[in-house]
Amino acid sequence: MPANSSTDTTFLYMPIIQRQQQGMVTLAMTLLVLFLSSLMVFQSSSGLLFEIKTGNNQVSQSKAMEAARGGIEHALAWLASGAVSNTALANASNWNNDGRGPSGNNQQASGSLFGSAVSAQSIGSYSVAISLWRNSSAPNTLEIRAIASGDASASIRQKVQLGTLTTTTSTPVTLNLASFAPIVVEGSLGDCGKKKSCITGNPSVSAGDSGVAIMTSASAAANQPGHLSITGQVKGNAFSGSAWDFVFPKTSKEQIRLESEAQAAAELAAQQAGTSYQRTVYYFDASNIGSIGGQNWHQNIGSPSQPAILVFDTGAGCPKMNGGVVIYGLVYYADSCGKNGWGGATLTGSLVTEDNLSDLTANTRFQGWSASTGSGSISLPPTISTGTTSSLSRKTASWRDF
Template sequence: MKFPHFELKARQQGAATLLVVLVLALIMGIVALTTARTGLMEQKMTGNDLRAREAQEAAEAGLEYAVAWAQNNNIPATVTCSSGSLPAGCPAALTTVTGSSTGESYIYTLTYTKGADSVKVTSSARGAADSSIAAASETFVKQTPVGLFDVGMHMPPPWVIAGCITSAATGTPDTFVLNGANNAVISGTAADSACLPQGHLDVTTWHDDNGNGIKDAGEEGASTTFNRGTFPGCPGTHCAWNYVFQMPLEDAIERATAAGHVYASDIPCGPATSAPAIYVIDNGGPINSADIAGYCTGTGVDSATIGAPNQPVLLIVPSANGCPKFNGGVTIYGIIYFESTTDCASNGWGGATVYGSVIWEGSVDKPNANSEFIEVDYEDAGDLNTIFNTGMDDATRIPGTWKDF
């Protein structure tokens, strides 16, 4: 018996169709798998690129912060500033930056490398959760010292008054000068007894025989004349300030404020622990020993002392706080400046001891009986900007030195 030829041929065509379908399904599976893997890889690449960009942005943010800090602070030597470890010469705070897209946090480290004529500033950022995500930026800046005083400036006499003494002293307050020919007081108005009456103010010479910066027993000399002088520039805005200082008053206040040196009833005792040694006094007074914070000891220093021998401080009393008295029991090493042109005319000195100078922008009333104004030749130890620990620099970014990697 013979089988029809067409039945075998039909079976062969069905098997071929199945084989083609299987091959096509396999190809489609491979394509789908490849597409999925490619998509996943691209997703990872996009995520890595996004985090790398965030790390770079964090590094550049740190660089901007570091350069801005260098514009107001002295960088004495190479120093590395990392979160949790802030040696001297570092910004007070290093923040953590959080990416807005990924939620990753980035910690940055700042490094100041001191060169012969420039400072290399480097900012390195790394992921807090994944430290393999990192970036860095760097630039070079040139620091130019900023002087509070003119180079070669001498300390002013114990009293510097833009106006006059409104009433003669009573009760024998004391002024001590280093030489009988030195001025005890200078005025921007006049140098006569009508403007600057002596009254009961005693003027005596003294000499720091042992060089410890304080007036010890036996170092007082003979009584001398109440020598008066004048200085130019008055009347005028801040004429007394401008006579003594090179830096504008507004800049000095701004720099002290940026350093956190604004004090009301918590003026730190002893020398300034950070530059600049400029304090803004936000206190209408009277200022007593209770307004001085901390515990201090040493030669000529106790817990009622502001500044220290050969480590003076500049105290600025803005006009908004009037003319607070510094009462007896308080000792100041340095310079006290009163911006008000009117409030001190009826509010004199409260009895504190000053090693240095007091500057008034207007007229001033008589000092109390126990007051002591002691002339000190701080510049004998070096430039006044160094002695007063101004520690201020302006930093300029050097063009063409930016680099990231």
């Protein structure tokens, strides 16, 4: 029995030992799984931290790049504003050689040309250093360099081309009739000491607001009014040169001709359409004087609110004003029309002639313009002037960022 009891006891403890061994295996496996899980979590955390750091670096790099871009745009705007002239940009003394490039011809703009107001910028949290460069062999090609520094750094380069542009400026011109006497003569009035060289009949001239009835380019002593009834001052040596240039200093005869043709076309179109159109410019020379028939003028033109200009240029001769014509505005003669009779015309404004005025017969009335008459303003073709300005353009495919 005792022997059998020992054997039974041995078999009794065997399951307990097996269970202990199984528990150790389970614990070891659990620890291994926990270790591997921890290792995976750590690895994942490290990757996440790396991605966050990489993202922050990308954001900082993008900010630095945008700051450098802002510096480039600021410099471009400064150049385009004309703050520095092409003459200054072309002056070699404003550029310093850096000894690089072929034959050492790379040049950086000096501080006097490209001052600190442009070269040192603060954009956001970044400091941006901007410099201007050129190659002395191609001085019209400039390169702007911008370096932004802060949490990250970025550099950008942009080349621009300097050039010139032809500009056209149109300036409106207005003739004010109140600024001139009712009679303007290049030369003098007639000399009554000579036969048939004296103003006869009963013409009259009355000054307007200017107080001057007659302006001549001759001396006051050379003006002999004859039978001309004058109310106002006779002013000698009132101007030099031609009467046209005195009255129309900014307007050419060609401009007046073109304006007359344009208004004639507009007048015809209005007539065909059954509407009204009031012309303010009439121009005649040898090419179209026959259109007025008999070379005499019978048409009333202008009004107190809208005075007109009637030009008889070289070759148009001396059309007479008769039939009681009423004109508000200015009448100009280029040919020698000093002995031209005006009949019973009434001109409120100015008679302008390029010859001595020696014969004004009949009962012509010349009245100077006054504020009570109307505005006295006549719109003339604008003056056209041309000039050159500097141009600035980005060179294609010259942008570099790094």
